[in-house]
Amino acid sequence: MASRELFGLAATALRSNLAPLAHPYKLTFSITYRCQSRCLTCNIWEMKPVNELTLHEIEEFARLNTSFRWIELTGGEPFLRSDLIQIVKAFREHSKGLYLLTMPTNSLCNAEMVLSRVKEVLATGVPRLSITVSLDGYRELHDRIRGVPGNFDRAISIFKGLREMQKAHRNLFVIFGYTMSKFNQGQFEKTFEAVRNEIPDLSYNDFHINxxxxxxxxxxxxxxxxxxxxxxxxxxxxxxxxxxxxxxxxIPAIESAFLRNLVGYVRTGRTPLRSRSLDASLFLDSYGSVFPSIMWGRKIGNIRESGYSLDPIWRNTGAEEVRRLIREDKEPSGWTACEAYQALVGNVPRILI
Ligand code: SF4
Incomplete structure (x- = not known):
């Protein structure tokens, strides 16, 4: 069952390499901008979001747009949405080819609630679920970067709980998300050792680096x-x-390829692969606005103005203009997991070499 969906994702990703798809297969969706963190690297926590998409609107969007094989539900903190499970169910019900669902967490919600929600998501039968637990430093450093005392310990506790859950759910993938910045520059090894004190079998593969x-x-x-x-x-x-x-x-193969290419990106300052934005993927914010990616603030429409269908937005002149700019290498440079993964998935040699 899951292998059929994995094959569908791989085939669609390869096809997207040859020509823009009639419908996107990857959705990055910020389901809320609410966040309890106080990060030094991000200002989302300062937003006071009002009029975000309701569950009813998201269900309508999921009903009308059924091509997603890979969905990233991000935030803010996605676990702050009390209707998270209903959102997942809506996409599961309508996007029949959905293979991979990914979600980050800042670990600031009640740990029991997060673990129980993850169990509920798994119970929807999603073939592959990947949870990224944000962790930017050892105890004092992480708490300072994130601006919340005790955040390190909460992240460790949630990671351990998810690891435990993996024993019964082999389709659950868990990883730490480490964001490199001047605030933690040179501190990865110390962080790794601090985490290994808590999780003795920790390996470097347990970290996603951004x-x-x-x-x-x-x-x-x-x-x-x-x-x-x-x-x-x-x-x-x-x-x-x-x-x-x-x-x-x-997932580990793509993660390794992402990291190798990240080194190249830092060395040269050039994005290793053209993004697949609006050929294969899009970013939907919590107000319904559609962008090529989280990095490119060129709004091409809003689903509230298109009856929740992506079709008219996907084909409008703004989207065509974005595709032209990407073809001409005029896209804002960047190499983020949200955009890089689909470029890699559609490019097997880059994953292997
Ligand atoms: S937890 Fe995530 S969304 Fe919230 S402020 Fe930090 S980086 Fe931004």
């Missing part, structure tokens, strides 16, 4: 200076890549 990114529409953080010096960043990244071990499986 660079702190600036985005007007998503993180609202164009005022923040978080860049670490390039050479130091490069050295730290290369060291992490060197310590990762080979691991079977599609």
């Amino acid at each position: 660079l702190g990114q600036v985005s007007e529409i998503y993180y609202s953080n164009t005022d923040l200076d978080m860049k670490a010096p390039r050479d130091a960043l490069l050295g730290e990244l290369e060291s992490i890549v060197g310590k990762r071990r080979f691991q079977l499986g599609a």
Whole structure:
């Protein structure tokens, strides 16, 4: 069953490499901008969102747009939505080819509630669920970057709980999400050791590494200076890549490819692969606005104005213009997991080499 959906995702991703798809297969959807964190690298927590998409609106969107094989439900903190399970169920019901669902967590919701929600998501029968637990440093550092005392311990506790759950749910994938910035530059090894004190069988593969990114529409953080010096960043990244071990499986393979290409991106400043934005994927914010990606604040429509159907937006002149700019390499540069993964999935040689 799951292998059929995995095959469907792989085939669609490869097809998207040849020509823009009639419908997107990857959706990155910020289901809320509410967040209890106080991150130094992101200003989402300062937003006071009102009039976000209701469950009814999301159900209508899911009913009318059924091509998703890969959905990232992000935030803010996605577990703050009390209707999270109904949202997942809506996509499960209508996007029959859905293979992969990914969600991050800042670990600031009640741990029991998060674990119980994850169990409920698994009970919907989603073939593959991936949860990223944000962790940007050892205890004092993480709590300082995230602005919430005790956040490190809560992240460890949720990670352990999810690991335990994996014993009964082999389709659950759990990873720490480490955002590199000037605030934690040079501190990965110390962080790794601090986490290994809590989780003795921890490996370098248990970390997804991202660079702190600036985005007007998503993180609202164009005022923040978080860049670490390039050479130091490069050295730290290369060291992490060197310590990762080979691991079977599609997600670990893509993760390794992402990281290898991240090194190239930091070294050259050039995005390793053209994004698949609006060929294969899109970003939907919690107010219904549609963008090519979280990094590119070029709004191409709003589902509230299209009767919740993506079709007229996917084909409008704004979308065509974005595709033209990408073809001409005029896309804002970046290499974030949200966008890079679908570029990699559609490019097998990049994953293997
Ligand atoms: S990075 Fe995540 S946890 Fe931190 S403020 Fe932004 S949305 Fe919230």
